[in-house]
Amino acid sequence: MRKRLLKLIEDNPNLTLENLAAILDVDKMTIAKELDELKASGIIKGEKTIIDWSKVDDALLKSIIMLNIRPQKDTGFDEIAKKISSFSEVETCELLSGAYDLLVVVHGESFQDIAAFVAKKLSPMDNVLTTQTCFTLKTYKKDKYMFLEDETDMRIDL
Amino acid sequence: MDYQKLCSDKALSIKPSEIRAFFDYAKTIPNCISLGVGEPDFKTPYKVRSAGIKALEESKTWYTSNSGIPELKQEIAKYLERRFSLHYQNDEILVTTGGSEAIDLFLRAVINPGDEVIIPTPSYVSYHPLAELYGAKVVECETFAKNGFLLTKQALASKITPKTKAIILTNPSNPTGAVLNEQTLNDIAEVLKDQDILVLADEIYAELTYGHKHLSVANNSILKPKTVLINGFSKAYAMTGWRLGYICGNRELIDIMNKIHQYSIICASSISQIAGITALKCCDEEINKMLQDYDTRRRLMVSEFNRLGLTCTDPQGAFYVFPSIKSTGLSSMEFCKKLLSSKKVAVIPGTAFGKGGEGYIRVSYSYSIRHLKEALKRIEDFLKELV
Numbered sequence: 233m234r235k236r237l238l239k240l241i242e243d244n245p246n247l248t249l250e251n252l253a254a255i256l257d258v259d260k261m262t263i264a265k266e267l268d269e270l271k272a273s274g275i276i277k278g279e280k281t282i283i284d285w286s287k288v289d290d291a292l293l294k295s296i297i298m299l300n301i302r303p304q305k306d307t308g309f310d311e312i313a314k315k316i317s318s319f320s321e322v323e324t325c326e327l328l329s330g331a332y333d334l335l336v337v338v339h340g341e342s343f344q345d346i347a348a349f350v351a352k353k354l355s356p357m358d359n360v361l362t363t364q365t366c367f368t369l370k371t372y373k374k375d376k377y378m379f380l381e382d383e384t385d386m387r388i389d390l
Numbered sequence: 391m392d393y394q395k396l397c398s399d400k401a402l403s404i405k406p407s408e409i410r411a412f413f414d415y416a417k418t419i420p421n422c423i424s425l426g427v428g429e430p431d432f433k434t435p436y437k438v439r440s441a442g443i444k445a446l447e448e449s450k451t452w453y454t455s456n457s458g459i460p461e462l463k464q465e466i467a468k469y470l471e472r473r474f475s476l477h478y479q480n481d482e483i484l485v486t487t488g489g490s491e492a493i494d495l496f497l498r499a500v501i502n503p504g505d506e507v508i509i510p511t512p513s514y515v516s517y518h519p520l521a522e523l524y525g526a527k528v529v530e531c532e533t534f535a536k537n538g539f540l541l542t543k544q545a546l547a548s549k550i551t552p553k554t555k556a557i558i559l560t561n562p563s564n565p566t567g568a569v570l571n572e573q574t575l576n577d578i579a580e581v582l583k584d585q586d587i588l589v590l591a592d593e594i595y596a597e598l599t600y601g602h603k604h605l606s607v608a609n610n611s612i613l614k615p616k617t618v619l620i621n622g623f624s625k626a627y628a629m630t631g632w633r634l635g636y637i638c639g640n641r642e643l644i645d646i647m648n649k650i651h652q653y654s655i656i657c658a659s660s661i662s663q664i665a666g667i668t669a670l671k672c673c674d675e676e677i678n679k680m681l682q683d684y685d686t687r688r689r690l691m692v693s694e695f696n697r698l699g700l701t702c703t704d705p706q707g708a709f710y711v712f713p714s715i716k717s718t719g720l721s722s723m724e725f726c727k728k729l730l731s732s733k734k735v736a737v738i739p740g741t742a743f744g745k746g747g748e749g750y751i752r753v754s755y756s757y758s759i760r761h762l763k764e765a766l767k768r769i770e771d772f773l774k775e776l777v
Binding site: 240243244246247250251253254255257385387388389 | 409413416424426427428429431686689690692693694697736738759760763
């Protein structure tokens with residue numbers, strides 16, 4: 233039930249307790265209790281509004297920064313990842329397998345802002361070996377929302 | 391030239407769909423949310439699309455055997471056995487251009503002018519005009535919410551006359567979502583057992599049965615010899631545009647229908663048939679996933695309509711709810727027009743589906759939860775303003 237509940241609310245945060253109870257065939261109190269536990273344990277972090285910034289004047293820029301890190305004895309990548317995550321500019325920070333160690337997503341007002349963040353805050357950090365900064369040019373799909381022209385429903389009513 | 395004069399009387403007498411104008415108008419309204427579709431919102435499973443693309447690349451574009459590619463018919467037989475415990479031989483199966491052609495073939499094969507065809511209503515919109523087109527007299531047999539829109543023994547028996555040729559059962563039902571249970575099938579069997587009356591069982595929504603395995607009309611041993619079964623790929627595999635269905639029954643009947651089919655259609659699309667083979671062989675899991683999504687939405691809709699005071703029986707099949715709007719005091723068409731003009735939500739008036747539809751609306755849940763929640767919010771606002 234827990235996994236189904238999480239998938240439902242992740243895609244549809246506006247489902248009410250009553251909706252969830254009907255869908256999962258469980259009483260409202262049980263759902264409410266489960267949601268409280270999920271929030272208390274940090275499994276549910278929060279809600280978010282998905283925005284297509286490219287349609288906004290003075291849009292924010294998005295950059296994806298791939299880092300190579302020197303892992304530390306005992307703490308591995310955790311300590312540096314926590315320090316990087318503590319920057320308010322950092323929206324996402326994830327440990328990766330493969331050629332790069334950390335993926336960091338940063339939004340900024342301009343290329344210069346983001347470049348400055350990388351040059352002055354990120355690169356100089358101890359144990360950051362290399363950074364590779366990419367800028368998002370176009371978003372096609374994000375968080376299951378299509379960012380292209382709205383997909384028209386081609387079906388006919390009958 | 392006076393084209394009306396040149397057309398057949400029968401063709402002229404068929405009424406156009408009363409909801410067509412309504413939805414054509416709805417499409418012109420910006421930001422209008424429709425809840426009127428009658429097809430899945432899912433895409434055809436990728437492996438099926440790939441099989442279709444491969445068939446095109448390999449130029450498998452010539453006519454096939456009239457009654458269908460033999461391998462497809464074998465897979466249909468295996469599928470019916472596997473999913474519904476139904477047994478049909480290859481020569482008892484005819485592959486058609488959608489379930490729609492199957493309905494048409496049946497009526498053309500069996501109706502003599504003046505024969506009566508019993509149609510429990512509310513029902514799918516195509517049966518009545520097609521039956522009339524071929525000279526049948528349609529006898530509507532109303533079903534009621536208090537019986538879960540299921541046909542009763544008494545109601546059916548009261549409609550049978552010496553002229554009755556056939557009864558059309560939709561299982562699960564469009565528009566009500568009602569699913570025939572064992573008791574109802576036994577009741578129907580009891581009424582029909584000594585009668586030379588055929589049963590057209592349109593089970594195109596068979597895979598969309600919630601909470602229990604679909605029970606086919608043809609699973610009833612008394613009804614099976616009288617039953618001509620329609621099923622297909624449109625709803626189960628989201629293949630509506632591929633136009634692929636099939637009809638199963640006694641081989642003599644199938645031969646007669648095939649004779650008509652040979653002349654009018656020749657064969658169903660070769661590409662669709664090849665893709666259909668892949669669907670039957672490889673997509674049981676996809677059906678199950680779609681079913682779970684539909685079930686989620688079904689539960690949401692039933693719960694919400696009941697909360698809003700538009701009482702709704704719990705539909706066990708298809709992807710429609712059929713709530714009563716009687717508490718508003720409006721007729722079905724008034725409700726739909728007002729909802730459309732004030733809140734830009736388009737639903738189908740129950741009257742489009744025959745007797746018994748007045749006082750109801752058909753709402754499709756073949757949409758994302760996001761779409762449905764927005765529509766429900768607007769309906770709730772509409773109801774508050776009515777008070």
